[in-house]
Amino acid sequence: MPSSPVLFLATIAADGTTSFAPADPGAPQLRVDDLGATRGDGVFESVNVVGAVPQSLTHHLARFARSAAMLDLPAPDAAAWTDAVHRAVAAHEPGDELLAKLVLTRGVEGSGVPTGWVHVFPGYDYGTQRTAGIDVLVLDRAYPSDVVTRAPWLLQGAKTLSYALNQAALRYARGHGAHDVVFVSADGDVLEGPNSTVLAKFADRWVTTPPELGLLDGTTQGRAFAWARARGERTEVAHLTVDDLRTADALWLLSSGRLSAPVRSLEGVPRPTDAGLQAELLQHLLTVHE
Ligand code: PLP
Structure with missing residues (x-):
């Protein structure tokens, strides 16, 4: 039985304050006019998780912030994203290697509000x-x-x-x-x-x-x-x-x-x-x- 992925969706306030809540990874979550989907306008990180420990998370978040800055996206709230990764990993069934994908897009066109999520799923078999x-x-x-x-x-x-x-x-x-x-x-x-x-x-x-x-x-x-x-x-x-x-x-x-x-x-x-x-x-x- 493949294990179910875990999704945490971000709510990002105008001042950048970010909170995350669990969401159904099998249900539609992204609007069709999200600039991440229509223009690839956003940034991401893929973090390997071994034995429930996200590897090099600090380094990944520093790179996430650098990528966001290069695209003039608001700086990701490092503490909130770190916490979301840990919560999402803890909510996933244990697996030898999982992948945590962090995504930040420019959001729905015209909204000025970024879209973000953390998605944890079994790693690919390398x-x-x-x-x-x-x-x-x-x-x-x-x-x-x-x-x-x-x-x-x-x-x-x-x-x-x-x-x-x-x-x-x-x-x-x-x-x-x-x-x-x-x-x-x-x-x-x-x-x-x-x-x-x-x-x-x-x-x-x-x-x-x-x-x-x-x-x-x-x-x-x-x-x-x-x-x-x-x-x-x-x-x-x-x-x-x-x-x-x-x-x-x-x-x-x-x-x-x-x-x-x-x-x-x-x-x-x-x-x-x-x-x-x-x-x-x-x-x-x-x-x-x-
Ligand atoms: N270079 C590119 C273009 C990549 O997409 C990646 C991996 O995602 C890397 C290098 C390797 O980076 P990392 O070891 O942090 O996964």
Whole structure:
């Protein structure tokens, strides 16, 4: 029997004060003229919940606030959202891994009142990706690496509801026999996946790519770096090229739901993975919450 999702709906006052109340996740809740639905005008976060503990919630809420600010949405009331996540998780039947989705939209067109909710449901099954690894294509995002300063209206680096492009890239990958994608900028900088952060290991150096390129500051990557540093290894935020990815000792895509997926082929070319390291990293991501 699949467990039932849990929904908490926000009431957001003009001064931003927010309260949440439980609602029926199986009943219609969103108006057809909500700008989140009609224009993808809103922001979201997906928080992994392991053993009833929402992982990196503070980091997720900081990113939620940053995304909202980039869209000129009112600042989310962090205390109210934190409380709502905990209440929604507590109201869900226990599960090894749940996902808590936080959504804030510009609201019904013309109302000036944002819409928000927290939805908790069983996480997707990433078991095979975690153990067998993934095949990854490199796709051109076709934006320059200075897109953030050159064209801030493109909202690169905000986690907006406009994920149709990200979904299209994933469909392209699946249509070409791969699981996932790494984007590169027009000038050859490795960026991120459509819903993941790139992590590469070169000897004892762990590297991810700079958020300044218009990337999300990954919560999973933050925890992976803390783990690597605790092992006495170096961590670095640095520019990478596709050639660098080819020569990395090991390569992963990281994200809240899947945690860590080793990249076993890049552009159809098999590449090394490190099963022992993946097991240790995954174990850390599954057990250490902040
Ligand atoms: N980059 C993008 C574009 C994403 O959508 C995500 C995940 O949602 C990430 C990176 C990884 O972030 P996190 O590890 O916080 O889930």
